[in-house]
Amino acid sequence: MMTKKKRILPEIWRARYIYLMLLPLLLWLAVFCYGPMYGVLLAFKKYNARMGILGSPWVGLANFRRIFITPAAMAAIKNTLIISMGRLVTGFPAPILLALLFTEMPGVRMKKVYQTVFTFPHFLSWVVVGNIIINFMSDGGAINAMLRGAGLEKVNFLTSPAIFRPLLYLTGIWKEVGWSSIIYMAAIAGIDTTLYDAARVDGATRLRQIWHVTLPGIKTTIVIMLILQIGGIMNAGFDQIFNMQNPMVKSVSQILDTYVYDITFLSAPDYGFSTAVGLFKAVINFILLILANKVVYKLSGERMFG
Amino acid sequence: MRTGKRHKWTGFEIFSTVTLSILLLLIVIPFWNAVVISLETPAAYSQKPFSWLPGEFTLDNYKFLFFKNGAVLLTAYRTTILVTAAGTLLGMTVMVMAAYAFSRKFPGKKLLFFAMVFTMFFGGGLIPTYLQIRRMGMLDTYSILVLLGMISTYNIIIMKNGFESVPVDLQDAAMIDGANDLTIFGRVMLPLQKPLIATFSLFLAVGYWNSWYWPMLLLQSGDKTVLQMFLRSVVNSVGARADSVVSEVAKTDSFPQGVKMAAVFAVMLPVMVVYPFLQKYFTKGILVGAVKM
Numbered sequence: 273m274m275t276k277k278k279r280i281l282p283e284i285w286r287a288r289y290i291y292l293m294l295l296p297l298l299l300w301l302a303v304f305c306y307g308p309m310y311g312v313l314l315a316f317k318k319y320n321a322r323m324g325i326l327g328s329p330w331v332g333l334a335n336f337r338r339i340f341i342t343p344a345a346m347a348a349i350k351n352t353l354i355i356s357m358g359r360l361v362t363g364f365p366a367p368i369l370l371a372l373l374f375t376e377m378p379g380v381r382m383k384k385v386y387q388t389v390f391t392f393p394h395f396l397s398w399v400v401v402g403n404i405i406i407n408f409m410s411d412g413g414a415i416n417a418m419l420r421g422a423g424l425e426k427v428n429f430l431t432s433p434a435i436f437r438p439l440l441y442l443t444g445i446w447k448e449v450g451w452s453s454i455i456y457m458a459a460i461a462g463i464d465t466t467l468y469d470a471a472r473v474d475g476a477t478r479l480r481q482i483w484h485v486t487l488p489g490i491k492t493t494i495v496i497m498l499i500l501q502i503g504g505i506m507n508a509g510f511d512q513i514f515n516m517q518n519p520m521v522k523s524v525s526q527i528l529d530t531y532v533y534d535i536t537f538l539s540a541p542d543y544g545f546s547t548a549v550g551l552f553k554a555v556i557n558f559i560l561l562i563l564a565n566k567v568v569y570k571l572s573g574e575r576m577f578g
Numbered sequence: 579m580r581t582g583k584r585h586k587w588t589g590f591e592i593f594s595t596v597t598l599s600i601l602l603l604l605i606v607i608p609f610w611n612a613v614v615i616s617l618e619t620p621a622a623y624s625q626k627p628f629s630w631l632p633g634e635f636t637l638d639n640y641k642f643l644f645f646k647n648g649a650v651l652l653t654a655y656r657t658t659i660l661v662t663a664a665g666t667l668l669g670m671t672v673m674v675m676a677a678y679a680f681s682r683k684f685p686g687k688k689l690l691f692f693a694m695v696f697t698m699f700f701g702g703g704l705i706p707t708y709l710q711i712r713r714m715g716m717l718d719t720y721s722i723l724v725l726l727g728m729i730s731t732y733n734i735i736i737m738k739n740g741f742e743s744v745p746v747d748l749q750d751a752a753m754i755d756g757a758n759d760l761t762i763f764g765r766v767m768l769p770l771q772k773p774l775i776a777t778f779s780l781f782l783a784v785g786y787w788n789s790w791y792w793p794m795l796l797l798q799s800g801d802k803t804v805l806q807m808f809l810r811s812v813v814n815s816v817g818a819r820a821d822s823v824v825s826e827v828a829k830t831d832s833f834p835q836g837v838k839m840a841a842v843f844a845v846m847l848p849v850m851v852v853y854p855f856l857q858k859y860f861t862k863g864i865l866v867g868a869v870k871m
Contacts, residue, residue: 280685283684283685284684284685287682287684287685287759289758289759289760290679290682290684290759291679291684292760293675293676293678293679293759293760293763294675294676294679294680294690296671296672296675296676297672297673297675297676297694297729297734298690298693300672300725300728300729301693301694301697301729303710303714304707304710304725304726304729305697305701305702306697307702307710308701308702308703308706308707308709308710309700309701309702309706310702310706311702311703311705311706311707311709311710312702312703312706314705314706314709325706325709370601373594373597373598374594374598376590376591376593376594377591377594377595377598378585378587378591378595379585382595386598386602387857388853388854388857389602389605389606390601390602390605391857392605392850392853393605395784395788395849395853395856396788396846396849397787397788397789397790397806397845399788399790399806399809399810399845400788400806400809400842400845400846403612403809403813403838403839403842404608404609404612404842405608407608407611407612407615407835407838407839407842408607408608408611408612412624412627412835413611413627413628414607414608414611414627414628415628416627417626417627417628418628446604446605450605478588478590479590510791511791514791532704536704536705537795543705543709546704546705547703547705547706550703550704550705551703554700554701554703558699558700561699
């Protein structure tokens with residue numbers, strides 16, 4: 273024990289500047305991550321502002337039970353799952369397809385220009401993008417003007433419950449597909465080109481080359497992105513929905529995050545319940561992340577961690 | 579490689595180029611539409627909501643935006659620029675130091691690294707964070723906006739990988755010359771990582787520029803605002819009080835939708851200006867390294 277201590281102390285002393293450099297980060301983590309983490313206790317309490325987090329009375333799992341007997345909360349869970357699944361089915365393959373199209377396109381210069389345009393919306397907030405989309409798709413907006421010009425009926429894209437969810441998927445892709453595809457393009461660029469030469473010698477068509485060389489070559493990337501997306505299923509896209517939602521479509525787009533916002537900031541808040549909903553969400557996401565990692569590993573031999 | 583021959587287009591190339599060109603138009607047109615509307619008169623707009631060029635050109639929408647909301651808009655620009663600049667500087671300093679520290683060996687590294695990574699997957703959540711800020715008495719301050727947005731664990735890990743890719747010999751050589759960790763960091767490592775640091779600074783800056791949710795929750799007194807909040811309030815006020823605004827607006831050639839789009843453009847413009855600098859960096863490498871962490 274003594275000898276070990278003797279060895280470790282000089283080592284710590286030698287690394288003193290390293291600790292010094294880490295200190296600001298550790299402070300930040302303590303204040304903004306670990307500090308609030310103890311506030312998670314609220315999920316098991318009936319919050320009383322005067323008594324504070326620690327002083328408020330325990331209520332066990334009552335807040336969690338309340339999630340399952342509150343129709344609005346259950347509706348929000350349902351919408352969250354539906355919208356996330358919709359995004360998974362439509363939004364997940366989109367950047368892969370875009371990356372494949374990009375690699376087929378000739379001309380380095382032209383590619384750069386296209387890529388610049390495709391990636392741009394990613395760097396704007398949903399406040400900006402939401403307004404651009406609302407302007408474009410509203411009743412009196414450009415799309416409906418074009419429909420009218422073509423002699424077609426007007427479509428209430430923004431206020432029709434049947435259309436609003438697909439609209440969320442589509443505009444979500446519109447904003448993020450260029451950015452998400454970069455990672456796949458980088459993966460494709462990393463594939464050994466001799467594999468393509470070999471495939472060509474074997475007489476493989478371009479389509480077969482994509483199927484047998486490109487896709488297997490980016491499998492790891494696809495798997496990691498899939499696991500990450502599954503681990504985020506309980507986040508159905510708060511920023512986008514908050515900025516595009518209107519009362520007419522609230523019933524199909526009230527997700528857990530917008531629900532928590534409403535009950536916390538628009539009505540008399542019950543911090544205990546709100547925290548419980550947030551914790552419930554985070555725990556499900558975490559479990560899904562672990563599960564997805566396990567299942568995908570079983571199926572494909574690839575995984576992100578573990 | 580340049581050969582004298584003209585490029586011979588295969589069917590696949592034609593297909594992908596055509597498809598991508600259509601998609602490109604789908605991305606550009608809504609932006610273009612917004613800009614055109616912000617530059618035209620209500621008469622031109624109601625006649626043709628979509629035109630390639632302003633039906634009847636006017637700057638009245640921008641004039642209305644700047645004169646009616648001039649003071650608020652100025653505050654919003656000033657605070658957003660300040661928060662962005664302070665946050666980016668502070669955040670990058672803390673993150674780069676931490677990234678370098680984690681690229682070295684020292685007792686307790688595993689534990690501290692885990693403590694950091696853990697926060698990527700698990701956090702207190704909205705309300706506990708809000709209560710923590712309230713406890714610290716930092717509601718309704720700009721400083722909390724600077725502090726909240728400054729760290730991305732993900733970026734620290736990628737920068738750590740960047741530092742680790744520098745050959746150890748280089749550091750050892752400096753060590754023998756009597757340099758300590760601080761001088762190695764400042765003299766050897768930082769200059770080598772300039773591109774990476776530039777990239778992340780720009781990402782971080784864009785993040786600050788675009789943040790609206792925490793500002794909306796935290797800046798509660800009416801006189802504090804940031805650009806994204808300003809945009810939201812312009813849209814809401816012009817939309818909700820359509821009649822009164824229209825009558826007020828009718829004196830000039832501005833109109834609600836035009837003013838909204840002018841506001842969108844005013845908020846978006848700075849991002850458009852820095853965007854080419856961003857774009858230069860992010861194409862290769864960084865992101866792949868990120869995924870393979």
